[in-house]
Amino acid sequence: MKRFEGKVLFLDRSDINTDEVIPAKYLTEVSKEALKPHLFEDLKLKGFDPREDLMDKEIVISRKNFGCGSSREHAPWALEVNNINVVIAESFARIFRQNNFNCGMLAIELPTETIESLFKKYSGMDTYAKVDVKKGEISISSGGISEVIQFRLGGFDKALVEAGGWVGFANSKY
Amino acid sequence: MGKTIAEKIFEEHLLDEPFKGSYVLKIDRVFCHEITTPIAINDLIARDMDKVYDPSKIKAVIDHVTPAKDSKTAEQGKILRDWSRRHEIEFFDIGRNGVCHAIFPEKGFIRPGFTAIMGDSHTCTYGAFGAFAAGIGTTDLEVGILKGVCAFKYPKTMKFILKGKLPEGVYAKDVILFIISQIGVNGATDCVMEFTGSLIDDMSMESRMTLCNMAIEAGGTCGICYPDMKTVEYLWDFIKEDFDTKEAALANYSKYKSDSDASFEKVIEYDLSKLEPLITVGFKPDQVKSVREAQGTVVDQIYIGSCTNGRIEDLRIAAAVLKGKKISDNVRAVLSPATPKIFEQAMSEGLIKIFMDAGFCVTNPTCGACLGMSNGVLANGEVCAATTNRNFNGRMGKGGMIHLMSPATAAATAIEGKITNSPFFKV
Incomplete structure (x- = not known):
């Protein structure tokens, strides 16, 4: 399995689309690594500076409908090559969510109140989170405070994460 | 069941x-x-x-x-x-x-x-x-x-x-x-x-x-x-x-x-008998106003094409608006018929001539401009009236803004250089 822990990047906006995650002009690249410097280049979010704010971050927490728009798997890849293997949000667009799991990465949905409380308590602070896929738990901490949040993954999603993606799974089964 | x-x-x-x-x-x-x-x-x-x-x-x-x-x-x-x-x-x-x-x-x-x-x-x-x-x-x-x-x-x-x-x-x-x-x-x-x-x-x-x-x-x-x-x-x-x-x-x-x-x-x-022509006004496709409300918004480029509205019916409607007219001196306009067959039909019906006489640049069939990859990319700060499907930030070029609309509205907007209703729509 991939690494599912690290410092948290809070993106306080709904409907972040995959054009914002990685602009189409970089879709001419045929290597994932080439996407690395361009993650969130066109993100419309006040005060956000990708060069500074992405530094050392390995988990993204955002609001509703993360990853809407284009089907480009370049979006999860651009996250992956920046060591971000986990996105936690209130909800996801279908294709982005599936792409993430197909790559053996996590797209974890939490209830509105939980996301709201995470933003209230931790955003703007140095926050660390660790996801335990087996237990279905996220441990999150910052300064003196910490907590453990439960989440649920479907059987298929879990299998994809454990198998490291969909190609191997499908090839052995169909 | x-x-x-x-x-x-x-x-x-x-x-x-x-x-x-x-x-x-x-x-x-x-x-x-x-x-x-x-x-x-x-x-x-x-x-x-x-x-x-x-x-x-x-x-x-x-x-x-x-x-x-x-x-x-x-x-x-x-x-x-x-x-x-x-x-x-x-x-x-x-x-x-x-x-x-x-x-x-x-x-x-x-x-x-x-x-x-x-x-x-x-x-x-x-x-x-x-x-x-x-x-x-x-x-x-x-x-x-x-x-x-x-x-x-x-x-x-x-x-x-x-x-x-x-x-x-x-x-x-x-x-x-x-x-x-x-x-x-x-x-x-x-x-x-x-x-x-x-x-x-x-x-x-x-x-x-x-x-x-x-x-x-x-x-x-x-x-x-x-x-x-x-x-x-x-x-x-x-x-x-x-x-x-x-x-x-x-x-x-x-x-x-x-x-x-x-x-x-x-x-x-929905009963849509009283629907008006609409456009998007922000950076998400659900940010929508009537053309009437956005009337007069200045644009730099008009784009007619894409998998949404680059088919023969779309070209016929836009050409009917453009026939005998010129686009505004303050804009440039691009047409991409979506397939060679559509291009050919548009030629034989005289539509391509109408677009070109009006001052459109006619490109080969391509998705290019819609996602800012080629054939009509916007510069920073520019605004495009487009018949495409996404108005996301940076979609047609970094710093560009897109208003999504029908081919009729796009053609009328090309003539005025500002967002406006087509003559086919009577308030």
């Missing part, structure tokens, strides 16, 4: 339920373009699995950047071209190529009841033919190519009953912008958007494709319409070997509709 059209197609194609709630379907068509397919091809080669499940069910096209603009896009085209030759896959190379979601239906590759996937979110367009068609990522595409299967959740359906008669000067594009503005950009996430009602019955196949094309902008998995005589007429050249008469074809396809006692996630009814 009855079933929805999506459920019927789903069950006909069901192969496996590897985990509760996840269903693996057999796929009738795997469509490929040069942006999302080469990485799948390279990965299959790297895994020593360079095979395809059935070359007759896979179709490939170069459409996003055509002709190649640099070495990287030339390489993407080459990978797709070589692979298509190697596996004897029908391939539409530069010169014979068009925007995927316009050329594949035009070639008769989609039929009622089919399942189709493509590494392109606007694959939902094919639902206009009563098919279950969904955009997917490169990994799903790779598995589709290799095994002819794809995994989905069981389809929930939102049913839209559209009633009334559209006023003159109001089109399918206005209808779908209205629906998205009502339910929001995630209003149909994980749902099939089923479009029914007298308004759909009256719509051409082109209009139904425009409608289904933008289902994804509300988060929908697929748009879907019931097949009818218009579907049969559109497909007749491709299906006449299979059926004695058009009526027989229709009888066969008529099973692809929702039963009266089917269960829906939601049923929403």
